Amino acid sequence: MPSVQSRFVVRTFATLVFFSVLAGQFWRSLLGWWGYGAIVLIIGAGILIGLVRLKPDWMWPRFPKSLIAFLGLATLSLVWTNYLGASLIGITLQWVTTFAALFLALCLTWTELLRTLGAALRWALGLSLVFEVTVGLFVRQPVLPFWVDYGTDTVPQAFYWSRGLLFHGGPIEGIVANRNLLGFLALLAVIVFALQLAAGTVRRGWGVAWLSLAVLILVLTRSATVSFAAVVVAVVLGLALLARRRGPDRRGVVYLTAAASVVAVSAALAALAPRILPLLGKSADLTGRLDIWRSVIDLAGQRPVRGWGWVSYWAPWAEPFKGLAVRRGVVYLQAHNAWLDVWLQLGILGLIIFIALVLSTLWRSWLLAVDRPRRTVADTAPYTVSSLLPLLLLTALLAQSVAESRMLIESGWVLLVVLAVTTKRAQSSVQTLP
DSSP states (O other): OOOHHHHHHHHHHHHHHHHHHHSHHHHHHHHHHHHHHHHHHHHHHHHHHHHHHHOOOOOGGGSOHHHHHHHHHHHHGGGTOSOHHHHHHHHHHHHHHHHHHHHHHHHSOHHHHHHHHHHHHHHHHHHHHHHHHHIIIIIOSOBOOTTOOOSSSOOOGGGOSBOOOGGGTOOOOGGGTOHHHHHHHHHHHHHHHHHHHHHTOSOHHHHHHHHHHHHHHHHHHTOHHHHHHHHHHHHHHHHHHHHHHHOTTSOHHHHHHHHHHHHHHHHHHHHHHHHHHHHTTOOTTTTTHHHHHHHHHHHHTTSTTTOSOOOSSOOTTSTTTTTTSEETTEEOOSOSSHHHHHHHHHHHHHHHHHHHHHHHHHHHHHHHHHSOOOOSTTOOOOOOSGGGHHHHHHHHHHHHHTTOOGGGSHHHHHHHHHHHHHHHHHHHTTOOOO
């Protein structure tokens, strides 16, 4: 039986792991790449020690096969990659991130997982607010990351750590130096904090205060990507609650409503986009995303089956990424669409496996959210609030994946792996998330 003190150490370290993958850019902006590398090594060593000492049950027969297949194909792509050095770096980081996710999924209970994720999000949002207030009140000018020499006085706005616009109504970038990333963290926080509040696992006043802060930061980022994701999450939540109410035998109308919702939301976005995007600081071409998508599609078409080789973040020094996506002096290192990025790097085969990974996780998350806990023969146990979390988190990731490739790296990949593993184990054990 682990001691209370040892579990406290595990939870504290897990909070650090979550914070570091959610706000990796904070460490890079504060300490530079060498400092960030030191943080990664320390956390990596801690994860290895944790997995060895805690000896979690890996339950290989209940492990997501599509996850193993995806990682296997990414590693195998070293055989045909167009950029071997970059692929070695990218695949190594992919495995390190995967082991971080496995530590979280296997060494924490579901209650501890929710608790540490919430704590990490509070740290990220709290520090972001303090940072923006400090820049707005005392610095009063844009702030660049430390330890970086751009070699010019004319620095693109995207390079700034914060532009100090908090007291001008935003957009704000927070400690993660990007309003889309900060907005997405705020959306995740809204989901987690709201469920904690509904479940009664936090004090009401405390929970309301943090939920309000998350909503405020989400608004101040003025992120079109996150605004879209928030709408999708709200729709899916409504459908899940409707499915719970109707029961397993009368869900046909729920699935019809879901199909109609997809059509309606798509039509509304297409019709209102020209009016909404300028309000959120976006151009009609989605801030250059359409040009990036066209370039990626053309490049993927040259190697459609196996792709160019896995690299995760694009390597700007390697062909064909060198100069592939440049806008206003900023070199972009992703396709701004997770599905196009997988096709580009691992071809159609990789895309099929990735779709299988995501859809199987989504289906398990849906069943866990809408089916009653199977603790009695009569199947009459009450629904649990926390069982909605996998579905809502994955929905947010999927909505973000349309305009960002974050689901393949850092926090996006960690959350996807955690959800894939935990939902598979819960389903295979004929249990529910408490």
